[in-house]
Amino acid sequence: MKKLFLFAFAFAASFSAAAQSIYYQDKNNKDMMRHTMRNDVLRNEFILPNVNKYMVLKSDLHIHTIYSDGSVTPEYRVQEAWTDGLDVIAITDHVEYRKWEGQMISFLKGYVPEGTKAVNAGITGKAADERGILSDLNLPVREAQRVADQSGLLLIPGVEITRDPLKVGHYNALFVKDANTVYDADPIVSIKNAREQGAIIIQNHPGWRRKDLEIIDFEKQVYEQNLIDGVEIMNGGEFYPTVVSRASEKKLFMAANTDIHSTTSKDYVAVGHQRNMTLILAKEKSLEAVKEALQARRTLAYSFGSIAGEEQLVRDFFQACIKYETLFEKDKKQRRVRMTNPTSMHFVLNFGGNPVQLRPFTSRDFNVSRDKEVVFTVENLWIPGEKKHPEFRLGYHLF
Numbered sequence: 001m002k003k004l005f006l007f008a009f010a011f012a013a014s015f016s017a018a019a020q021s022i023y024y025q026d027k028n029n030k031d032m033m034r035h036t037m038r039n040d041v042l043r044n045e046f047i048l049p050n051v052n053k054y055m056v057l058k059s060d061l062h063i064h065t066i067y068s069d070g071s072v073t074p075e076y077r078v079q080e081a082w083t084d085g086l087d088v089i090a091i092t093d094h095v096e097y098r099k100w101e102g103q104m105i106s107f108l109k110g111y112v113p114e115g116t117k118a119v120n121a122g123i124t125g126k127a128a129d130e131r132g133i134l135s136d137l138n139l140p141v142r143e144a145q146r147v148a149d150q151s152g153l154l155l156i157p158g159v160e161i162t163r164d165p166l167k168v169g170h171y172n173a174l175f176v177k178d179a180n181t182v183y184d185a186d187p188i189v190s191i192k193n194a195r196e197q198g199a200i201i202i203q204n205h206p207g208w209r210r211k212d213l214e215i216i217d218f219e220k221q222v223y224e225q226n227l228i229d230g231v232e233i234m235n236g237g238e239f240y241p242t243v244v245s246r247a248s249e250k251k252l253f254m255a256a257n258t259d260i261h262s263t264t265s266k267d268y269v270a271v272g273h274q275r276n277m278t279l280i281l282a283k284e285k286s287l288e289a290v291k292e293a294l295q296a297r298r299t300l301a302y303s304f305g306s307i308a309g310e311e312q313l314v315r316d317f318f319q320a321c322i323k324y325e326t327l328f329e330k331d332k333k334q335r336r337v338r339m340t341n342p343t344s345m346h347f348v349l350n351f352g353g354n355p356v357q358l359r360p361f362t363s364r365d366f367n368v369s370r371d372k373e374v375v376f377t378v379e380n381l382w383i384p385g386e387k388k389h390p391e392f393r394l395g396y397h398l399f
């Protein structure tokens, strides 16, 4: 009986403590309660180790706002990236195209100078004065910067140079100093304008709206003139495996970006995924270090659980993620080994045709014998070559 009483008391006590902790009285309105949970602003962390002594910065280098054809404000983009666990973002609105400007101006009738009209009807290479863009193209980055400064997020000022996807394609210019002077009717001149400002250029979604990934004449020109630094291996839900080899041959860093126009909560979080990320192996968390890492091509492309990169970097990444431990040894011939994955990455290992899931924060035990090495590939890691995955060995002597 006494025991039961004590239990009931403990239960009541914990219940009332919980009741106090989840609501509180509003300061001004005596009849209003507030939910304390509303104030729990949490950031979702994607846990990765340092690789080769570099920090792995989580970035998205391709993001749109209402200042081109995105659905949300620059401020929201920063808050969204913070919640998604990113360290670095680039706001990259189109320099040619502002979807909402026409509608906004129609609301402001009477304030718009006589004879001025917004055009922006399509993604084309119109002459600068025909684009109908009335406002400052640096505005979205400036708006984002105010919020980024308070959140610890690094913000790269960028733009997207946006032309016919079949004949030219789209190119992001990162680290631009003045977005207003990037545009030229000739796309090569646009890219060179950005370059003169010290910009890094990424070739975006190289397969978008195309039948194949054959290199078109415009791409040949920009590669030959060394105007391109990086290329998207993944963009949104698109993945271009053949571009992994192209990036390696042409010495371009590999990127995976969202190119988000709606929200990441709709396109990624709701379907249970981390947003696309360009993982940047940086010496420190600063814009200078990010630029240095991009120029040195220390990046990995992450999208929907897959990673692509140069073979050595992908191997180093996997080895940094995985820990091994010998559990016991039998007759000096066989060992039982534990493979632990203390990261947010989900690896799919393939042991001679048998796929084995190594989920985040789990481990698996394996037998390794002195006579025979265990060989496996990691199916969701992509390296240069014909649909190639890196191979690893679990040897007796390795432990």
Ligand SMILES: [Zn+2]
Residues within 6 Å of the ligand: 160, 162, 170, 204, 205
């Ligand atoms: Zn684009």
Ligand SMILES: [Zn+2]
Residues within 6 Å of the ligand: 062, 064, 160, 259
């Ligand atoms: Zn875009």
